[in-house]
Every structure is written in C-alpha cells, then in structure tokens.
Amino acid sequence: MSRERARRRAAREAELERERAVRRRRVARRERRRALVRRLTPRARRRTGRLARHTRGERAAIVGLTGVALAAIWTFVDPLALRLALVVLLLLVLPAAVVIVLGRRY
Numbered sequence: 001m002s003r004e005r006a007r008r009r010a011a012r013e014a015e016l017e018r019e020r021a022v023r024r025r026r027v028a029r030r031e032r033r034r035a036l037v038r039r040l041t042p043r044a045r046r047r048t049g050r051l052a053r054h055t056r057g058e059r060a061a062i063v064g065l066t067g068v069a070l071a072a073i074w075t076f077v078d079p080l081a082l083r084l085a086l087v088v089l090l091l092l093v094l095p096a097a098v099v100i101v102l103g104r105r106y
Contacts, residue, residue: 054102062098066090 054062073086 054098058102062094066094 069090070087073083073090077083077086
C-alpha cells in the first residue's frame with residue numbers, strides 16, 4: 001500500500017512540476033514580449049525651456065516670422081542705426097507678441 005501511495009505522490013509531484021514548468025515558460029515569454037513592446041514604443045520626451053509650451057509648428061512659425069521680419073528690416077530700411085534699432089526693438093517685443101498671439105497654456 002505504501003508503495004502505491006509513493007508512486008501516486010511521485011506522479012502528482014511530476015504533474016505539478018510539469019505545470020510549474022509550463023507556467024514559468026509562459027511567464028518568461030510574456031515578460032520578453034512586454035520588454036520588447038517597451039523597447040519599441042516611443043517614450044514621451046519632456047521639453048524644457050522657454051519654448052517648451054509651444055508645439056513644433058508654433059516654434060517654427062515664431063522663428064520663421066522673426067526671420068522674415070529681420071530680412072524685411074535689412075532689405076527696406078537704409079540707415080544702419082535705424083536697422084539696428086528696429087532689430088533690437090523686434091527682439092524686445094517678440095516675447096510679448098508671442099504671448100499675445102499664441103496665449104499661455106498651463
């Protein structure tokens with residue numbers, strides 16, 4: 001009788017060990033898949049600085065329009081002193097103009 005119980009216990013333990021091995025393989029495969037998905041999905045990058053609250057298009061518009069204004073000043077204004085004064089004025093007024101036109105977002 002004890003041999004029969006030992007044989008059944010060994011069979012039960014072998015079955016439990018097979019189930020544990022299957023579970024370990026599943027968990028390992030799931031972890032590998034999760035790690036792959038984590039590696040492949042892009043992470044959100046935090047922007048810092050003065051222009052951080054504007055989108056890429058807004059920043060491009062700010063730079064582009066400033067460049068157009070600078071080119072217009074250097075093209076259409078003849079006296080050098082007036083050119084420099086207008087460039088300095090543009091650079092001083094630019095932050096306020098950006099806030100007024102694009103608004104602040106919090």
